[in-house]
Amino acid sequence: MDRARKRPIVYAIRDFPPGCGTAPSNVPDKDHFKNPRTSDDVVVENQSPDHSDADSEPSGASLIEEQKFRTSKHDRGLKQESPLPSSYHGRVLGASKHKGSCSKQEPESQHSDHVVAAPPTPREKVLEVLRAFKDVYRELDRNKQARRGGDSFDATARIDIKAQAFLESEGRHVNTEKRIGQVPGVNIGDEFQYKTELRLVGLHFKTMGGIDYMEVGGVKYATCIVASEGYGYNDKFDAGVVIYTGEGGNVISKHENKTEDQKMLKGNLALANSMRHKTEVRVIRGMERWDGKGKRYVYDGLYLVDKYWLEKGVSGKSMYKFKLCKIPGQPR
Template sequence: MGSVIPMEGVNLSVEPKTTSGTTMILPKTEPVDEFTPESTNPNGMSFENRRDSGGVHSEYNRISELFRNAFGEKAGERREEDVVVGDYEDPDCRALVAVDNDDQVSDIVIARRKYEKRSSELVRVTDLKPEDETYFRDLIRRTRMLYDSLRIYISLEDENNQHLGPGRQTRARGDLKAAQMMREHGLWLNRDKRTVGAIPGVLVGDVFLYRMELCVVGLHGTPQAGIDYLPANQSSNGEPIATSVIASGGYEDDEDAGDVIIYTGQGGQDKHSRQIVHQKLEGGNLALERSMHYGVEVRVIRGFKYAGSSSGKVYVYDGLYRITESWFDVGRSGFGVYKYKLVRIENQPDMGSAVLRFAESLRDRPLEVRPMGYISLDISFRKENVPVFLYNDIDNDRDPACFDYLLKTLFPPYVYQHVGNGSGCECADGCGNNCFCAMKNGGHLAYDINGILLRGKPVVFECGPHCSCPPTCRNRVSQKGVRNRFEVFRSRETGWGVRSLDLILAGSFICEYTGVVLTQEQAQIFTMNGDSLIYPSNFAERWAEWGDLSQIDSNYVRPAYPSIPPLDFAMDVSRMRNLACYMSHSSSPNVLVQPVLYDHNNVSFPHLMLFAMENIPPLRELSIDYGMPDDSTAKLAICN
């Protein structure tokens, strides 16, 4: 295990500087994620009055009941002075509480609760061994996966509230509720120590869609303030120390040149983000100055609008910066502001925010941005909805261009023998949780209205060619093919690999793993001929991890229905394949394999559909857990 070093070097007694003038100290806030009763539960629908439409909604209602019981404070027991809607200086004292009013409609308010305080001990984690890095990365991955699963479940609140009318159909704050539930169960990370520097398991370039997720993993510990710091009253020497900042252009005097940031301190703004009074060297401002004095680096997270995000915004961890200068200046509005020069520490991976912008330019102008290295601008030859690039700037290998691109898996003809009229639903206007196909899934549909997989299952039934529902039906997701733009690329570490030029959201469909299906007898013959075969039974059942809420709900049971027999077939990819064949192996993957049926009902031969297990940033390599391949598969040798 790596070393955890107490930050003893900051225990120096230095008199803090002060300035005179009228001041207004407020956290450097992010108005997009402001906590209000309307943002946490805009629909105003009580948990207990939501309609149960089947298995997923029952699961959701059970979780909601846990949530309600955990925060069971009633309106009659609540004092008016306990309600907090604006003060974010101490994020450790608030909870989301369901409160019943006279109309039997529940609102969510921010109420003070007693929580275990964040640690006041500053530490730096160093000398992590490879196995330590793997452990912490997997811990972060599983925590984020639980957060996303919870958030997606809670978003079903919108669907349950459709009957309230158009005026009540606004976005539920599932991000806030999911974070609060995880906090109640002690699942927030990095609370026992205040880590200076890198957070183990969080990589430069990791993308977060919500501010609360930063708090859950411990990257930035405050839900609103742009400066996270150890307060003076908790510090061993009585001085605050900053640990992370969020740079999102919220202050008019901010300047961001990438490796160098001129960061404006906090305070002095009105509710419209206008500077109206002088800032003062207190709180986060003093913490940044003291971090500069002691040479303590800070984590920088950039927040900006991004069209590919479900929240409309992303937060990207861009690495460690040192504060090299601080000064008091007159800002654009004529009021005094504190400014800090942050310089990025060398020898770190590329900034995630820069990678997102680079990928965006690649999508539109690939040959202009990277004139060398492209072998093909579409190895699918327009079979996919979007082109699949082939890129190699390492050597002369052109192997992926030598295969026929296989859009969908080829099954033996007998697989389709029992497919016919009467095998599909009759939902002319689109499917709901009471339709025939939903019943085959256990009483509910597998996807939300955005096409996100709600929970991994042994098999998912989608609507097929004999269903009456339209092509826009929410139960037709994976059969529609690729939606993101991908690039098969040559890697020095993994041979051929796959990466996306788009941000892929957790739970989103990626592509099908295609091949020519063979029986075991056929597979033996093809193996003797030296052909490349894939055995689906070897894929690890990572689908069981997506939507696993056992840490939140003690009654959670791993899905066992609908069930399928063991996958007793092979797939030949020696002559025809698609982009999935080039995905690398990982024991901590970001892609799962989900069996899906839609064009036939033979459960012994499902399609192998790939879904994202986490938010995957552009240009990050996609990986699958191929399990423990035996000598007959040689999977890793096929593509790498």
């Protein structure tokens, strides 16, 4: 080949920009690689305008991405090839998330200071009503002036009836609808001092009558009876059997008190219907108090009316007798 036609050799001095070499610099890092044809160093500007420091921890990265970031910092001294093009270097891989959001969140209840209390059980509701009754009763009992002053009703009214009326006006009573069978929250053996307490917990609604009943489809059914034995009472108890005397027959008027035959009406009819349809009747035993002052009332469980009949009383008038038998399997 003719030497005169050889390509002239050109010598160039390359002026490297700041940031190259091993000396520290404040200029952002740049990607570079060798040109395979010329063996020249080619410098490529980092194309991420939003991130000047590729080593800064990404605030919006997910947990997996955060682990990758920490691994890349740990292995910084090793020469590795990135699987991504150089144009992606320095960019946050995970989308920014709002505070508290992540791909898998723990249940809020595990980290929340706010604890939602469980609703009270029927038993707890009954006990709370009885506690409230005692509190109101004591307050009325302490207020002697309120009991003695005012109109004639205020002067003579029983404190337990006042306490019952107050609690009902405040909506502080439970089991407000009549029902046949067991009453939620009331256990066999529960003891009460006043009939008004029986009403407040939904066990027996009549504070003056012994037979409580309700009407279903035009038919009266007994729901509960209060049976008492002893002086002045004709009811009898014997090993899960109650002989109950029907209601009525005592006529009290302004001018005279007299007795007459009992009739198959109201509570007596309700007990007879309960026998025919075999519906449960709650039985409450009226017993003498431990201090001998009045009666106490003990819930004895569910009974079925076995039979009824008429018999002559001491006054010579007819009265109904009902035999009720306790349903087996109940606590004693």
